[in-house]
Amino acid sequence: MLHSVELPKQHRTLLTEIVHLQIRLLRWAAEANALTEGDCAAWLSMKKRLAHSSDQISSWLWKSSPRHNLLQGFANGPTGEKLQWVNSVAKDVITYMRRPIGQLMRHDGAAPEWMRNGADWMRLFYTEWRSAQGIPGFCFLSSKNKYSAQEFFAAFRRMNPKLEICPACDESGFYTTSVRGTRAEIDHFLPKEVFPQLSCHPYNLVPICPLCNSAVKLRRNPLDNGLPLKQAWLPYRAKGISSGCSLLVELDRHVWHFGGIQSDAGGGFDGPIEVLDRVFDVPGRWSGRQDHIGWKLTNDMRHYFKLHGLADLPAGFMRLKADLNDNLSREDFVVARQGWLAALATDAAVNGDNSDALLWVHEAVRPYQV
Numbered sequence: 001m002l003h004s005v006e007l008p009k010q011h012r013t014l015l016t017e018i019v020h021l022q023i024r025l026l027r028w029a030a031e032a033n034a035l036t037e038g039d040c041a042a043w044l045s046m047k048k049r050l051a052h053s054s055d056q057i058s059s060w061l062w063k064s065s066p067r068h069n070l071l072q073g074f075a076n077g078p079t080g081e082k083l084q085w086v087n088s089v090a091k092d093v094i095t096y097m098r099r100p101i102g103q104l105m106r107h108d109g110a111a112p113e114w115m116r117n118g119a120d121w122m123r124l125f126y127t128e129w130r131s132a133q134g135i136p137g138f139c140f141l142s143s144k145n146k147y148s149a150q151e152f153f154a155a156f157r158r159m160n161p162k163l164e165i166c167p168a169c170d171e172s173g174f175y176t177t178s179v180r181g182t183r184a185e186i187d188h189f190l191p192k193e194v195f196p197q198l199s200c201h202p203y204n205l206v207p208i209c210p211l212c213n214s215a216v217k218l219r220r221n222p223l224d225n226g227l228p229l230k231q232a233w234l235p236y237r238a239k240g241i242s243s244g245c246s247l248l249v250e251l252d253r254h255v256w257h258f259g260g261i262q263s264d265a266g267g268g269f270d271g272p273i274e275v276l277d278r279v280f281d282v283p284g285r286w287s288g289r290q291d292h293i294g295w296k297l298t299n300d301m302r303h304y305f306k307l308h309g310l311a312d313l314p315a316g317f318m319r320l321k322a323d324l325n326d327n328l329s330r331e332d333f334v335v336a337r338q339g340w341l342a343a344l345a346t347d348a349a350v351n352g353d354n355s356d357a358l359l360w361v362h363e364a365v366r367p368y369q370v
């Protein structure tokens with residue numbers, strides 16, 4: 001991601017409770033064959049964290065055919081293989097929560113039917129969480145209220161008040177507000193099709209814009225190309241790339257080209273930069289918006305140089321670049337504009353009065369000259 005995001009603590013707890021409930025119920029289904037509502041309630045009543053609402057949880061599961069049918073489909077598998085699979089699921093959940101290193105178990109669409117049922121059952125909880133009904137309050141210890149993605153997103157907005165632009169692409173807003181409330185798309189950073197065990201994992205859910213989620217990323221997997229967990233940018237765990245990277249912008253025969261993003265000295269962002277390029281097509285997709293970015297940059301320069309004058313142009317470009325730091329994650333394409341300003345500063349320093357930079361600034365401020 002380009003911009004840093006923070007996870008609301010309470011919602012880390014609530015999502016973790018959903019994942020723990022999933023694992024406990026899968027473990028019960030791994031040890032059993034024929035599942036009944038009464039047996040489910042009895043098994044849950046023996047678990048300290050769930051005993052208080054064992055009857056309500058089992059009743060909720062059996063009120064929906066997909067909920068208990070998928071769990072029964074998982075229970076139909078061989079006991080030893082089921083237990084081994086659930087243990088791998090639990091291990092991955094803990095690994096991704098506490099110390100994300102190594103590799104995670106990947107789900108194969110050609111897996112046995114019982115395994116596909118288990119994977120679909122975990123994904124179903126995400127679908128329930130995204131619905132208006134959400135997950136009922138009796139499933140939690142830390143809250144008595146129903147919990148849905150709407151509550152998560154409201155808390156995410158409060159936790160990240162300066163974030164107005166998609167943290168992945170820096171191109172567009174990532175939410176919209178109407179009389180029906182505030183809505184946003186929520187990305188599974190590691191896709192739930194490949195990693196169903198992370199369908200409701202708090203560190204795998206991050207709001208991004210519809211362009212990124214539904215048009216660009218789709219089911220692309222950040223861990224493809226053999227990238228280990230510790231080298232990928234993981235949501236909520238690392239600073240955004242914009243905190244230690246810059247966009248390369250090159251001039252060729254009076255035409256500006258966006259290059260790649262490079263890590264600043266000591267940045268150590270090589271893995272995240274590769275993920276951003278391969279998964280979100282950033283900065284490649286910015287080239288198609290170059291006119292818009294140039295228009296915004298012209299306005300930036302017009303306001304700045306009208307106030308400060310044209311003396312020492314290279315230094316002026318770098319001061320404007322620094323001023324734009326205040327707008328990071330608030331306005332679109334700030335990272336692209338900063339990269340362009342750095343290239344303009346170099347052009348002005350090298351070519352002086354013959355620079356494209358000077359011509360651009362003159363064009364920007366001319367409407368205000370007397």
